[in-house]
Amino acid sequence: MTVSPAGTVPPSPIGAAAVLETEGLTKSFGPVRALREVDFALRSGEIHALVGENGAGKSTLIKLLTGVHRPDAGLIRFEGAEVTFGRPADAQRAGISTVYQEVNLVPLLSVARNVFLGREPRTRLGLIDAGAMNRAAAELVGSLGVDVDVTADLGRLGLGVQQMVALARAMSVESRVVIMDEPTSSLEAREVATLFEVARTLRSRGVGIVFVSHRLDELWELCDRVTVLRDGQHVHTGQLAGLDRVSLVATMLGRDVTDVAREGATEFGDTHRQSGEPVLTASGLDVRNRLHGVGLHVRPGEVVGLGGLLGSGRSETVKAVYGALPVRSGSVEVDGRRVRANSVRHALRAGIALLSEDRKAEGIVPELSVRDNIALAVLPSFSRAGLVSEKRIDALVGTFMRRLRIKAAGPAQKVRELSGGNQQKVLMARWLCTEPKVFLLDEPTRGIDVGAKAEVQALIDELAGHGLAVVLISSELDELVEGADRILVLRDGAVARELAGERKTTSALLAALAGGAGTEIGPEDGDDR
Amino acid sequence: MTDSTLTRAESGTRRGPRRDADWIRRNGVYVALALLLAVNVAVTDNFVSEDTLRLQLIQVAPVLIVALGMALVIGTEGIDLSVGAVMAIAAALIPLYIGYGTGVAIGIALLAGVASGALAGILVGRVGVQPIIATLGIMVAGRGLANLFGGEIKSIRDPGIVALGSQSVLGVPYVVLIAAAVAALAWFLVRRSTYGRQLVAIGGNKRAAELAGLPVRRVLVTTYVLCGLLAALAGVLLAARSQASDPTKVGLLVELSAITAVVIGGTPLSGGQVRIAGTIAGALLMQLITATLIFHDIPDSTAQIAQAVIVVAAVYVQLGRRRTRR
Numbered sequence: 001m002t003v004s005p006a007g008t009v010p011p012s013p014i015g016a017a018a019v020l021e022t023e024g025l026t027k028s029f030g031p032v033r034a035l036r037e038v039d040f041a042l043r044s045g046e047i048h049a050l051v052g053e054n055g056a057g058k059s060t061l062i063k064l065l066t067g068v069h070r071p072d073a074g075l076i077r078f079e080g081a082e083v084t085f086g087r088p089a090d091a092q093r094a095g096i097s098t099v100y101q102e103v104n105l106v107p108l109l110s111v112a113r114n115v116f117l118g119r120e121p122r123t124r125l126g127l128i129d130a131g132a133m134n135r136a137a138a139e140l141v142g143s144l145g146v147d148v149d150v151t152a153d154l155g156r157l158g159l160g161v162q163q164m165v166a167l168a169r170a171m172s173v174e175s176r177v178v179i180m181d182e183p184t185s186s187l188e189a190r191e192v193a194t195l196f197e198v199a200r201t202l203r204s205r206g207v208g209i210v211f212v213s214h215r216l217d218e219l220w221e222l223c224d225r226v227t228v229l230r231d232g233q234h235v236h237t238g239q240l241a242g243l244d245r246v247s248l249v250a251t252m253l254g255r256d257v258t259d260v261a262r263e264g265a266t267e268f269g270d271t272h273r274q275s276g277e278p279v280l281t282a283s284g285l286d287v288r289n290r291l292h293g294v295g296l297h298v299r300p301g302e303v304v305g306l307g308g309l310l311g312s313g314r315s316e317t318v319k320a321v322y323g324a325l326p327v328r329s330g331s332v333e334v335d336g337r338r339v340r341a342n343s344v345r346h347a348l349r350a351g352i353a354l355l356s357e358d359r360k361a362e363g364i365v366p367e368l369s370v371r372d373n374i375a376l377a378v379l380p381s382f383s384r385a386g387l388v389s390e391k392r393i394d395a396l397v398g399t400f401m402r403r404l405r406i407k408a409a410g411p412a413q414k415v416r417e418l419s420g421g422n423q424q425k426v427l428m429a430r431w432l433c434t435e436p437k438v439f440l441l442d443e444p445t446r447g448i449d450v451g452a453k454a455e456v457q458a459l460i461d462e463l464a465g466h467g468l469a470v471v472l473i474s475s476e477l478d479e480l481v482e483g484a485d486r487i488l489v490l491r492d493g494a495v496a497r498e499l500a501g502e503r504k505t506t507s508a509l510l511a512a513l514a515g516g517a518g519t520e521i522g523p524e525d526g527d528d529r
Numbered sequence: 530m531t532d533s534t535l536t537r538a539e540s541g542t543r544r545g546p547r548r549d550a551d552w553i554r555r556n557g558v559y560v561a562l563a564l565l566l567a568v569n570v571a572v573t574d575n576f577v578s579e580d581t582l583r584l585q586l587i588q589v590a591p592v593l594i595v596a597l598g599m600a601l602v603i604g605t606e607g608i609d610l611s612v613g614a615v616m617a618i619a620a621a622l623i624p625l626y627i628g629y630g631t632g633v634a635i636g637i638a639l640l641a642g643v644a645s646g647a648l649a650g651i652l653v654g655r656v657g658v659q660p661i662i663a664t665l666g667i668m669v670a671g672r673g674l675a676n677l678f679g680g681e682i683k684s685i686r687d688p689g690i691v692a693l694g695s696q697s698v699l700g701v702p703y704v705v706l707i708a709a710a711v712a713a714l715a716w717f718l719v720r721r722s723t724y725g726r727q728l729v730a731i732g733g734n735k736r737a738a739e740l741a742g743l744p745v746r747r748v749l750v751t752t753y754v755l756c757g758l759l760a761a762l763a764g765v766l767l768a769a770r771s772q773a774s775d776p777t778k779v780g781l782l783v784e785l786s787a788i789t790a791v792v793i794g795g796t797p798l799s800g801g802q803v804r805i806a807g808t809i810a811g812a813l814l815m816q817l818i819t820a821t822l823i824f825h826d827i828p829d830s831t832a833q834i835a836q837a838v839i840v841v842a843a844v845y846v847q848l849g850r851r852r853t854r855r
Contacts, residue, residue: 324740348742362740365733367801376730377741383723430741 018077019044019208020065020096020177025074027060034060037074038234040227042177042208047199049219049240050212052229053252053310053475058212061229062179065210066098067091079176096177097170099163107155112137114154115169140168144198160191167198178202179210184218185289185311196222214311215492216245216515230254245514249309255477255510267457268483276300277336279469280352280438282321285330290316291493293330298438298469303460305484306473309513313493314473315357318440321471322354323347334437348377351437355427355444357473359420363427366416370408371397373415374429381434400429405455421452428459438469445479457483477506491515554846555795558810565817573824583702587770589816590708591616591763593809595783596790597715598756600808603791604719605732605752606800607653607660612760612787614671615645616780619764621678624685624774631689639761645671646757647750654749668784675776682775685768694769704766711759716805725803728752732800789836790815793843815839 018041027035035057042048052058063069065076067085075082078094085091088098105114112134113120121132137150146164154162163183170178180199184192199209199222211223219226220240228236228251236251278297285294291313298304306314319325321332323343332339332347340346347354356362365373375382375393382389397411404425408418415426424444431439441460445453460483464470474480480487487499489512497512499505569576595612602609619638626634645667652663685691693703719725727748731738739745760780768774792798793814794807815836822832 322740344740345742345744354740356740361734362736363734365730365737365801367733368730372726372730376738376743379723379726379730379741379743386722386724388721388723388726 017044017080018042019079020210021077022061022065023075023077025061025064025076026072027064027069028072034232035064035071036232038229038232040234040237042210044176044208045203045206046224047203047209047211047222049223049226050210050229051214051219051226051248051252055231056229056252057232058229059181060232062098062181062210062212065091065177066096066179092173095173095175096179097166097173097175098179098181099166099170099183100181105154105162105166105169108153110151111141111148111154111157111165112150114165115140115150115172117169119173136172137168140172141165144168144171144201145194158191160187160194163187163191163195164198167195167202171202175207177208177210179212181212182214182311183211184213184215187289192218214309216248216309217492219248228252246511249514250510252309253475253477253510253513255506266478266482267454267461268479269461279335280321280471281333281336282317283331285317285320285332286328287313287316287320287325287493288328289493290325291320291327294320294490294493294495295330296471296488296495298471300437300467300469301464302486303464303470303472303484305480305487306471306490307477307480307487307499307509307513308490310475312490314490315442316493317490318354318442318471318473321347322352322440324354348434351435352440353377353431353434353436353438354440355424355431355442357442357446359423359427359447364415364423366414368415369412370401370406370415370418370426371411373426374400374411374433377430378433396433397429400432404429404432404459419449419452421448421455424448424452424456428456432463436468438471439463440471440473442473443475444472445474445476477509481506481509487512489513550846554797555804555807557843557846558793558795558807558814561793562810562814562817565814565821569817569821569824573821576824579700583700583705585816585820586705586708587702588820589812590702590704591767591770592783592786592790592816593708593812594711594759594763594766595780596787596808596812597711597805598759599784599787600791600794600796600803600805601715601719601728601752602660602756603788603796603798604728604800604803605749606735606798607749607752608664608788608798609649609753609756609760610661610664610784611645611649611667611671612756612763613780613783614668614675615642615757615760616764616767616783617675617776618642618645618671618678619761620768620774620779621675621776623690623765623768624683625678627685627687627690631687634687634690635765638765639758642757642759642761642764643754644757645761646754649757650750650753653753654746672776675779679774679776682773684773686772690769691772694766694772704770707762707766711762712805712809719803719805724748724751729801729803732802734801785840786812786815786836789840789843792840798844 020042022038022040025035025038038057038061040061050058050061060069064071067088067090070084077083078096083094085094106117109117115137116133121129121136123129134150141148141150141164144164144167146161148157148161154165183195187195203209213219223240225238226240226243226248227234228248230252276299278299281297283295285291294313294317296304306317308314316325320327320330323341323346326342332341334350334352337350339350365376371393374397379388382392401408401411406425406429407422415423418426444460445456448456457479460470460472472480472484474483481504485500487504487509488495489497489499489509496515499508499512575581595616599609599612618641622638622641623634626637649664649667652658653660696703698706727738727743730743731745731748735745764780767779790811791808794811795804796802796807818835818839819832822835
């Protein structure tokens with residue numbers, strides 16, 4: 001990096017005009033403001049990282065840029081001219097290609113057909129000139145360093161190769177802009193290397209690339225500049241070189257690096273009294289491309305926090321423990337007894353409960369009553385001869401509605417009519433009904449109002465006080481630092497660090513989340529990679 | 530932040546129109562049935578007579594039985610297009626095995642329904658084939674199988690079968706009694722049994738049901754087996770009533786009538802709810818529409834068009850409700 005002379009305008013490499021630019025871009029979905037007045041500029045010949053945590057607005061921005069959605073306000077300029085993309089095809093025709101994590105090509109057509117879809121070379125009779133098409137495709141794919149039979153059906157190839165084909169297509173249409181949305185999340189290391197090579201080739205040809213990834217290492221390896229979004233707003237754009245990881249992560253999370261732990265930001269009390277042998281011991285959990293040998297143990301009455309940025313494998317870890325995500329290897333033990341792998345029902349029977357992060361998709365059954373939602377997980381165990389014991393359920397539901405102070409018109413009210421906070425309490429009640437020994441809580445306070453949040457936090461404390469072993473996932477630093485007795489920090493699907501005792505501070509957590517040189521490896525994890 | 534659409538329901542600002550749409554979806558079928566009855570009482574000659582009533586009930590019974598099974602399947606967010614073919618198979622098996630006795634023949638016919646339902650259930654619940662595809666395949670293959678069992682119309686002379694189709698207890702035909710019993714059983718299953726609770730939970734949110742440890746696959750297989758069994762029962766009753774079995778005709782398009790009855794009865798195609806009383810009313814309404822048109826010498830083809838219009842309207846009401854929710 002050359003240092004720009006003092007007094008000049010912000011660094012702007014020679015010839016690097018913005019190829020794609022937004023001004024005041026705003027988009028709401030119903031009452032949710034997904035994007036607020038975002039200014040973003042992509043130069044040609046640069047790889048521009050776009051980062052942000054959940055709900056930051058990355059996907060919304062991309063969908064606006066590629067014509068999937070239309071902005072409520074603001075404008076998009078492409079090569080200097082204002083444009084409106086009515087649909088994705090318009091953006092593609094203009095020269096904006098997208099490479100998604102899930103490839104959006106036609107799996108049943110050949111590689112060559114996919115590369116030239118809609119622009120196939122024709123013979124004089126107007127038929128597809130298969131020979132010419134295959135030759136051109138082979139040349140193009142070959143130039144990307146990919147060795148593949150271009151007449152093979154795309155769907156039969158590996159995901160990495162499919163993405164290369166998507167890139168080849170982007171090159172063949174001579175895109176000016178390529179948007180890569182988490183392209184590496186399901187690739188093997190070798191495929192990632194090839195992908196990066198291709199991205200650099202494109203950059204050298206003057207293509208502007210937007211690169212979205214949750215793997216921080218990749219940003220510094222590949223990208224020139226970075227834009228950070230948070231809660232739908234633009235918060236930072238700048239060079240990556242010279243920016244340290246902690247600052248970037250702090251910006252993503254909206255925390256100051258020098259921010260000292262704010263005591264009492266949550267309802268959590270002091271350390272819990274944990275005792276005895278671990279009730280939950282998980283080791284060597286391996287999920288393809290997601291987890292690499294994650295292990296953890298929790299003692300009765302202990303709250304173990306799982307920290308990590310988006311995509312670090314937090315949710316995957318608890319799902320793997322719960323048997324809801326197929327593991328390749330690894331073991332889970334409750335009270336020293338091995339739990340059968342990949343079976344939710346065995347995990348439940350062993351005393352594990354999981355409060356899922358996605359309340360709507362994996363939690364509530366919207367059309368059922370509060371009562372039936374609470375009783376859902378105990379249905380099998382409360383049944384005799386195919387009939388449910390209504391009395392037992394009524395008693396149990398009544399108890400938990402009082403204990404968790406669930407605000408509903410009554411047990412018969414439909415759960416979809418409840419507020420987010422009360423829905424969350426219904427789900428907590430559902431799992432507490434099963435009398436778990438281990439409670440896995442994935443973002444239990446996300447998206448609920450302040451009052452309910454405090455209540456949920458106090459409840460977690462109370463449960464631990466009664467000897468329940470708790471695993472707590474949270475994106476909020478305060479919640480982890482104050483709520484957990486120990487924090488395991490995950491990065492790229494492995495435990496990178498453990499924070500406990502005096503080292504359990506917000507700034508230490510921030511540093512651990514960012515990772516990078518000097519902060520590697522806590523004392524207790526022997527299975528790092 | 531994803532839950533804001535849900536919390537919005539609390540504010541109550543859109544309560545009015547949404548309540549109306551909900552009310553129409555729930556009770557529209559009863560209103561329509563009452564209106565059409567009133568019209569017929571007023572204008573149709575000889576409508577209010579024991580014979581008319583009995584004939585209508587006998588005719589609706591097989592469709593109702595199929596529709597009750599269909600309601601369970603639709604409650605799981607599924608659909609079963611194979612019910613007509615299963616009826617034909619069951620009807621074709623009766624003359625084939627009647628030599629072994631009435632009970633054996635009926636038993637084998639019902640067993641065929643169970644087998645077909647189990648196949649559909651395994652394809653949907655275990656293999657993960659889409660319900661419409663799985664049962665479409667069984668529908669086509671099943672009709673072929675029925676033709677294989679009996680290529681032409683066979684008359685059935687067995688006294689047991691004939692009695693089943695034509696006799697009554699205290700003036701109520703067996704066929705109607707059986708349909709009523711099936712309806713009562715279905716109501717009990719949905720409202721009182723563990724199976725019924727699990728079924729609506731799975732239809733309402735399959736992933737949540739899985740994570741709650743419910744036996745999702747077993748419930749799905751059971752549901753398709755019940756639907757197949759009821760379709761076979763309907764096939765047996767139809768054969769008994771007509772004292773004949775015609776594999777090319779039995780149960781033809783019954784899947785459409787059954788789905789229509791379920792949908793206009795207020796059971797959403799999106800699953801998660803099963804409305805037994807609505808399904809009964811839906812089946813009666815469809816029967817009454819057909820009968821009304823026949824009473825007034827309007828051809829059958831017109832009746833089919835009327836059915837189509839009604840089902841589209843009913844589905845539209847459902848979709849309208851879901852749109853307001855989003």
